[in-house]
Amino acid sequence: MESQTSEFKSFIKSFHCKxxxxxxxxxxxxxxxxxxxxxxxECDRFAAALPIYACRTEICTMIYKYQTSVILGETGSGKxxxxxxxxxxxxxxxxxxxxxxxxxxxxAISLATRVAKEMSSNVGNLVGxxxxxxxxxSKDTKILYVTDHVxxxxxxxxxxxxxxxCIIIDExxxxxxxxxxxxxxxxKCLPSRPDLRVVVTSATIDPDVxxxxxxxxxxxxxxxxxxxxxxxxxxxxxxxxxxREDKGDILVFLTSPLxxxxxxxxxxxxxxxxxxxxxxxxxxxxxxxxQQRVFNPASHGKRKIVFATNSAxxxxxxxxxKYVVDSGRIKExxxxxxxxxxxxxxxxxxxxxxxxxxxxxxxxxPGKCFRLYSxxxxxxxxxxxTPEILRVxxxxxxxxxxxxxxxxxSFDFVESPPRHQLTNAxxxxxxxxxxxxxxxxxxxxxxxxxxxxxxFGAFIHDAIECDVGIEALILTACCGSGGSLFxxxxxLADKTNADKMKIRFSHQGGDVMTMLNAYRxxxxxxxxxxxxxxxxxxxxxxxxxxVRETATEVLSILRKELQIILEFKLxxxxxxxxxxxxxxxxxFKHNICHFLxxxxxxxxxxxxxxxxxxxxxxxxxxxxxxxxWLVIEQVLK
Numbered sequence: 001m002e003s004q005t006s007e008f009k010s011f012i013k014s015f016h017c018k019x020x021x022x023x024x025x026x027x028x029x030x031x032x033x034x035x036x037x038x039x040x041x042e043c044d045r046f047a048a049a050l051p052i053y054a055c056r057t058e059i060c061t062m063i064y065k066y067q068t069s070v071i072l073g074e075t076g077s078g079k080x081x082x083x084x085x086x087x088x089x090x091x092x093x094x095x096x097x098x099x100x101x102x103x104x105x106x107x108a109i110s111l112a113t114r115v116a117k118e119m120s121s122n123v124g125n126l127v128g129x130x131x132x133x134x135x136x137x138s139k140d141t142k143i144l145y146v147t148d149h150v151x152x153x154x155x156x157x158x159x160x161x162x163x164x165x166c167i168i169i170d171e172x173x174x175x176x177x178x179x180x181x182x183x184x185x186x187x188k189c190l191p192s193r194p195d196l197r198v199v200v201t202s203a204t205i206d207p208d209v210x211x212x213x214x215x216x217x218x219x220x221x222x223x224x225x226x227x228x229x230x231x232x233x234x235x236x237x238x239x240x241x242x243x244r245e246d247k248g249d250i251l252v253f254l255t256s257p258l259x260x261x262x263x264x265x266x267x268x269x270x271x272x273x274x275x276x277x278x279x280x281x282x283x284x285x286x287x288x289x290x291q292q293r294v295f296n297p298a299s300h301g302k303r304k305i306v307f308a309t310n311s312a313x314x315x316x317x318x319x320x321x322k323y324v325v326d327s328g329r330i331k332e333x334x335x336x337x338x339x340x341x342x343x344x345x346x347x348x349x350x351x352x353x354x355x356x357x358x359x360x361x362x363x364x365x366p367g368k369c370f371r372l373y374s375x376x377x378x379x380x381x382x383x384x385x386t387p388e389i390l391r392v393x394x395x396x397x398x399x400x401x402x403x404x405x406x407x408x409x410s411f412d413f414v415e416s417p418p419r420h421q422l423t424n425a426x427x428x429x430x431x432x433x434x435x436x437x438x439x440x441x442x443x444x445x446x447x448x449x450x451x452x453x454x455x456f457g458a459f460i461h462d463a464i465e466c467d468v469g470i471e472a473l474i475l476t477a478c479c480g481s482g483g484s485l486f487x488x489x490x491x492l493a494d495k496t497n498a499d500k501m502k503i504r505f506s507h508q509g510g511d512v513m514t515m516l517n518a519y520r521x522x523x524x525x526x527x528x529x530x531x532x533x534x535x536x537x538x539x540x541x542x543x544x545x546x547v548r549e550t551a552t553e554v555l556s557i558l559r560k561e562l563q564i565i566l567e568f569k570l571x572x573x574x575x576x577x578x579x580x581x582x583x584x585x586x587x588f589k590h591n592i593c594h595f596l597x598x599x600x601x602x603x604x605x606x607x608x609x610x611x612x613x614x615x616x617x618x619x620x621x622x623x624x625x626x627x628x629w630l631v632i633e634q635v636l637k
Contacts, residue, residue, distance in 0.1 A: 003054030008046045010057065015039060037120050038089070044118065050078030051223045056086050058220060063166070064092060067190060068198045068217040070207045075359030077222040079201045080107075080170050080315050081115050084143045087166055093197070096165030097141065101148045103176045104284055105131040106291045107315035112136070112145040113292070114317075119143075132451070133556045134288065148178040149451070155185045156404055166197040171314045172210065173202040173352070175387035177397050180414045185404065187214065187412060203314060203356060206384070213414050238263075238325045239270060241370060242277060242303060248322025248367070249304040251312060253357050255331040255346055257283040258484065260307045261540050266489050267305065276301060282308035282318075285481060285546035294318050310349075313356045317363050324361040326354065328373040334391050345636075348373075350382045389417055394425035395454040402440045403448040432458040432587070449561045450554060452476055459587040460554075466583065468576045469566050470551070471516060475580070477550035478515040479633055484617065485515050485547070487540050498538035499622070505537075506619040509581045510630060514619040516580075519547060520570055588631045595628050603630065 018035065045053055052059070052073060062069050073079035084098050102108040112129035121127055128137030129145040137144060148169070154161065161167065167186060172179060186198055200210050207219045238252045254260050264279045271277070282294050294312075297320060298304040306318060310330055330349050349357070354371070361367025371378070389397060394417060398408045408422055429435040434444030434454055447457030456476045463472030478485065488498040505521070507513035518537070522544055525533045534541035551568070558564040585592065593603035593612065599621075602613035612635060614620060620627065 004046065004049060007054055007056055008042070011042050015042075041085075041118065041120070045082070048078075050082060051076070052078040052082050055220065055222050056082075059083060060086055060090050062218055062220055063087065063197050063199060064090075066218055067194065067196065068200070068214040070210050070214075070217055070219045071199060071201045071222065072203070072207055072219060073201055073222040074203060075314075075356055076317075076363050079222065080111055081118065083168060083199065083201070084115060085119065088143055093165035094142070097144050097163055098166045098168070099144045099146060099151065099164045100168040100170055101146055101151050101179070101182065102315055103148060103171055103174045103179060104311050104315070105134075105147055105288075106282070106284060106286075106311050107171075108145040108147055109134075109288055109291065110295060110316045112143075113295075115143060115145075133553045133560075148176060148182045152178055152182050152185065152400065152404075155182070155189075159185070159404075160189050160192055161186070161196065162193075164196065166199065168199045168201060170201045171203065172200045173384065174314070175385070175389070175414070177388040177392060178400075180387060180389045181397060181400060183210075183213065183414050184412050185406075188406075203352070209414060238305065238307075239267065241323050241325060242271075242305065245323060245368070247303070248365075249298065249318070249320040250306070250323045250325065251318060251321045251360050252305070252307045252325040252327075253312070254307055254309060254327055255329045257281075257285045257309060257481070257543065257546075258487070258540070260309060261542055262487055262489050263307045265487070267307070269489075277303045277305055280304065280306050281542065282306055282312050284309070284311050286542060287545065287549060290542070310353065312360065313353060318360070319364070321360055321363065322365060322367045324357055324367065324369040326357045326369060326371045326373075328354065328371060328377070332391075348377070348381050350385045351378065352384045354378060354381065387415055389413065390415065393428075393453065394421055395428055396452075398422065398425050398429060399434060399440075399444060399448045399454050402435070403445065428590075429454060431590075434458065446562060449557055451557075452480065455587060456480075459583065462583055462587065463580070464564065464566070466579055468571065468579050468583070470568060470570055471576055471580055472583070473551040473554055474516055474519050474547060474570075475512050475584075477547040477554075478512060478519070480550065481543050481547055484511075485518050485539050485544050486617075487538055488617070501537045502619065503622050506623050507577075508620075508623060508625060509577060510627075511619050512584070512633065513577065513581070517573075519544060520573065523548075523570060584631055585629075588633070591632045593630050593632055595626055595630075599626060603632075605632065 015038070059071065071079055071083065084100050087093050087098050100111070102111065108129050108131050112127050113123050116123045116125070116127035119126055123129065124136035124138055125140050127143045128141040129135065130137060130150050131147050151167070169179065169183065172183070190196065190198070202210065211217055211219060238250055241250055252263065254263055260281045260283050264281050267279050278298050280294050282291060294304070294306050295318060304320060306312065306321070312318065328349055329346050330353070331346050334345050358369035361369050401408045401411055408426070426435065429444065432455060433441055434447050435441065440448070443458065443461060446461055447454050450457045450460065452460070456479070460469065460472045460476060463469050486498065486502050488495050502514075505514050505517040507517050518539055522530060522533060522539065531541055533539075534544065555566055555568060558566060590607045591605065592607070593605050595603055596611065599614070602611050604611050612632060615636060
């Protein structure tokens with residue numbers, strides 16, 4: 001606190017000098033208003049006592065002196081909200097925009113909202129955001145929060161990033177594939193932009209990978225939260241915490257959007273007689289207004305219980321959280337280069353993630369973290385996660401680099417993926433017509449604009465030519481929704497009813513066609529009846545809305561980037577379903593499987609020489625079907 005007091009006194013001294021100057025000169029109301037706002041903001045910062053406040057002068061000096069720098073900020077340090085404000089208030093970077101990247105949309109939006117409020121502004125004015133096709137910004141915006149993908153696309157339009165005076169890569173320790181590509185592109189433009197400042201912020205304890213990459217840049221460490229968190233190595237569940245613990249909101253970490261939605265419903269069902277809580281989901285598939293609900297305080301006398309994916313792990317602060325329940329699990333995509341197939345795997349989080357999660361309970365007061373795993377399991381966890389670029393199919397990364405005019409083989413990666421993975425991904429791009437003779441084809445340039453795996457991009461490209469583009473968009477959005485549209489929970493009778501209702505939509509063409517059938521019926525319901533329809537048919541309302549939102553966003557990309565205008569209108573199933581099924585087999589030919597003669601033996605994946613079995617919830621068994629041939633979209637382990 002002594003350092004923070006010293007920083008505040010330094011501000012007061014500087015503020016007093018400004019007032020003295022105003023006494024001896026003419027001034028207007030705007031100048032007085034700016035001084036008043038500045039003083040109020042500083043008092044609020046001092047009262048908040050965030051650890052990073054004590055380092056403000058040191059941070060600003062370091063960034064001014066060095067072109068690249070690294071800030072290590074523990075959970076609760078304030079790095080995501082305060083650094084941009086410190087830089088703006090120095091006035092040094094006023095010639096350009098101070099841009100801060102986030103790995104997730106929900107973080108970019110919530111941080112922009114919070115910083116705008118702290119700076120007595122509205123989102124879209126001084127402080128704005130841009131995530132996907134959503135944006136709130138204006139010509140007056142000086143601080144901009146974006147996803148890393150948005151800034152990577154800006155590199156395509158302007159490799160010198162001339163609009164920006166300072167770039168902050170926040171939560172860089174997560175090492176998403178687009179963060180790694182972005183770091184490489186920024187490093188490439190630094191020699192031509194000596195005025196540009198780059199700040200890499202990380203919660204990890206090991207900054208060496210970034211220091212080596214940028215060439216011995218300075219590192220500043222900032223302490224984290226100021227309140228203790230008692231960690232209990234126990235199997236207590238969220239429901240027990242609610243019934244037994246004192247006042248305070250609860251944050252529960254789960255593996256996927258589907259699990260989050262399912263858990264919310266189960267919690268409400270089991271405590272149906274209670275009126276002292278409100279259950280809220282938080283994950284990347286929600287619409288922005290639904291995500292923002294978790295930041296509002298619960299009504300008097302009620303406890304807020306937030307079920308979340310790892311989107312709540314970093315960057316954002318949910319007010320009121322006193323208890324964290326950590327499943328210790330995460331669902332992530334892993335690529336097997338030998339089998340050339342991606343698998344969705346539920347795995348243990350890292351020690352770094354576990355510590356991030358527990359830290360959510362100690363942001364504003366002492367808290368508790370209930371870990372649903374043993375201390376011995378914790379000790380066996382990896383310290384940090386494997387960078388995404390080392391564990392996923394590189395097709396989308398290669399396509400993006402080639403779109404940027406960069407040779408993927410010679411690209412300066414933060415950590416280079418194995419050569420054979422680059423080669424395998426390139427071969428896939430050649431097979432779908434996206435690359436020829438080492439160059440992007442017209443189809444490849446087309447696919448690169450879409451936020452999907454290149455194979456799905458090729459599927460949509462061909463579908464539009466066959467007049468089934470909308471249906472292909474829906475299918476692709478369903479596959480990327482994080483799970484099935486259908487849910488199955490509650491009593492045995494509820495589960496039986498859910499199974500019966502799903503059969504109504506089941507399609508002999510398989511699970512994606514079954515989801516398309518459900519979407520078709522939901523799509524024609526009046527908007528005010530859609531929620532009731534979902535409940536009656538055991539369809540996850542938020543997931544199916546996310547499917548529509550994804551399809552709408554891609555339609556906007558097609559219109560703005562490719563001048564392709566499609567009407568959001570579904571065609572007669574009898575006219576399009578067979579076309580879609582044939583296209584699925586054509587596009588995903590590398591994932592064709594052959595039935596081995598018995599359901600226990602399952603299917604043999606022809607091009608990848610291994611066997612798989614149908615997932616129990618697949619729609620095909622409910623129809624009594626054992627197709628001789630099928631296409632797998634994803635493997636679950």
